[in-house]
Amino acid sequence: MTLSRKPEPKSEPRILLGPGPSMTHPRVMQAMTFPTVGHLDPQLLCLYGEEQELLRSVFGTQNEWTFALSGTGTSGMEAALANLLEPGDPVLIAIHGYFGERMAEISARQGALVDRLNRPLGEMFPVEEIDTALKKKNYKLLAIVHAETSTGAEQLHIPEIARSAHENGAMILLDTVTSLGGIPVEIDKWQVDAAYSASQKNLSAPSGLAPITMNSRARETIEKRKRPVTSFYLDLKSYANYWMGTHAYHHTASASVHFALTEALHILIEEGLLSAYQRYRSNAEKLWGGLEDLGASPFIPSEYRLPPLTTACVPDGIDPHQVRNRLLNEYNIEIASGFGALKDKVWRIGLMGYSSRTENIDLVLSALQDLMTDSNG
Numbered sequence: 001m002t003l004s005r006k007p008e009p010k011s012e013p014r015i016l017l018g019p020g021p022s023m024t025h026p027r028v029m030q031a032m033t034f035p036t037v038g039h040l041d042p043q044l045l046c047l048y049g050e051e052q053e054l055l056r057s058v059f060g061t062q063n064e065w066t067f068a069l070s071g072t073g074t075s076g077m078e079a080a081l082a083n084l085l086e087p088g089d090p091v092l093i094a095i096h097g098y099f100g101e102r103m104a105e106i107s108a109r110q111g112a113l114v115d116r117l118n119r120p121l122g123e124m125f126p127v128e129e130i131d132t133a134l135k136k137k138n139y140k141l142l143a144i145v146h147a148e149t150s151t152g153a154e155q156l157h158i159p160e161i162a163r164s165a166h167e168n169g170a171m172i173l174l175d176t177v178t179s180l181g182g183i184p185v186e187i188d189k190w191q192v193d194a195a196y197s198a199s200q201k202n203l204s205a206p207s208g209l210a211p212i213t214m215n216s217r218a219r220e221t222i223e224k225r226k227r228p229v230t231s232f233y234l235d236l237k238s239y240a241n242y243w244m245g246t247h248a249y250h251h252t253a254s255a256s257v258h259f260a261l262t263e264a265l266h267i268l269i270e271e272g273l274l275s276a277y278q279r280y281r282s283n284a285e286k287l288w289g290g291l292e293d294l295g296a297s298p299f300i301p302s303e304y305r306l307p308p309l310t311t312a313c314v315p316d317g318i319d320p321h322q323v324r325n326r327l328l329n330e331y332n333i334e335i336a337s338g339f340g341a342l343k344d345k346v347w348r349i350g351l352m353g354y355s356s357r358t359e360n361i362d363l364v365l366s367a368l369q370d371l372m373t374d375s376n377g
C-alpha cells in the first residue's frame with residue numbers, strides 16, 4: 001500500500017451495518033482490480049449492454065432507458081427530477097422522511113412548483129391521502145421514496161399510488177435507493193414511470209453509480225422538453241446516446257465502478273432475487289428478535305418495517321452516540337444514529353447486500369449487549 005494517508009490498519013475489514021455503504025462482496029473487490037479501459041473502449045460499451053440487462057432484471061422492467069449514471073444515489077434523484085421537470089411544472093412530493101424532503105429541495109431548485117405532502121416521521125401514506133392531494137391540481141409528477149432510509153419505513157401500496165397518479169394525469173417517480181435488490185421492486189408491473197437507485201446498498205458494490213430507469217412516457221416527456229436540461233452532466237438524452245446510440249463522448253465514465261456493479265448484479269441474479277429477499281427478511285427477523293431482547297425495540301411497526309434498514313429505539317439511560325462510537329472504535333462495527341427528530345432516539349442498523357449475514361447479526365447484538373451493560377453499570 002502506498003497511500004500517504006492509509007485507513008487505520010485493521011486485520012479485519014469494517015463490519016458495515018449502517019444505512020450504506022454495505023460491505024463489498026469479495027468477487028466485486030476482485031472485479032475492481034481488473035485493468036482499466038477507456039470510456040469509449042468496445043469492451044466497456046459491451047459491458048454496458050450486459051449491465052443494462054442485469055439492471056432490467058433487478059428493476060423488473062423492459063425499459064430501454066435503463067442505465068447507471070456516474071455519481072451516487074443523489075445523482076439519480078437529481079437526474080430524474082432535472083430531466084422530467086421544467087420551470088413552472090407542478091410537482092407533488094409525498095414526504096415521509098429526510099430523502100423525500102431532498103426530492104422537494106431539488107425540484108424547487110429546478111424552478112418547479114413544489115407542493116409537499118407530509119407524513120410524520122416513521123409513518124407511511126395511506127393511498128387515499130395521496131389520491132386526495134393529487135386531485136387538487138394538474139400535477140405533472142408525483143415523487144415518493146419507496147424505502148425511507150431515515151426512518152426504516154417502507155411505503156406500501158406503490159401500484160395503487162401509481163394508478164392514482166395516472167388517473168389524475170401525473171407520472172410517478174420512485175426512489176428505490178434502499179429498496180432495489182433488498183425488497184421486491186416491480187417497475188413495469190407497478191406501472192412506475194421513472195425510478196433510480198444507488199450501487200452501494202443492497203447491490204453490494206461500492207458507491208459511485210446510480211442505476212436509473214425511465215418508461216416510454218417519461219422518455220417522451222424528456223424528448224419533448226421545451227428547454228434543454230439545466231444540467232449538462234445529468235442530461236439523460238446524452239446518456240442514452242453514449243450508452244446505446246452513437247456512443248459519443250459525454251464524460252469519462254470510470255470502468256472500474258462498472259466492472260464492480262456488473263459483477264455485483266451477477267451475484268444477485270445468481271442467488272436469485274427471491275432467495276435474496278428471503279435472506280434479508282430472515283436475517284432482519286433475527287436482528288429484530290435480538291433487539292427486543294436487549295430492550296431496543298424496532299421503531300417501525302412490523303407491517304411496514306424494512307428488512308434492509310432497522311431503526312432501533314435507544315433504551316432510557318443509554319447515550320446512543322457513545323455506544324455508536326464505541327461500536328466503531330472497539331468492535332470495528334459501523335451503525336448510524338437517527339436523523340433529524342430521531343437523532344437521539346434511535347440507532348439505524350443496516351442489513352444490506354453482503355452485510356446481511358447471520359455472523360454480523362451475532363456480532364452486533366453481542367457488542368450492543370456488552371456496551372449497554374457497561375453504560376448501565
Ligand SMILES: Cc1ncc(COP(=O)(O)O)c(C=O)c1O
Binds near residue numbers: 175
Ligand atoms: C432513500 C435514499 N434516497 C437517496 C439517497 C441519496 O443517495 P447517495 O447518498 O448515494 O447520494 C439515499 C442515501 O442514503 C437514500 O437512502
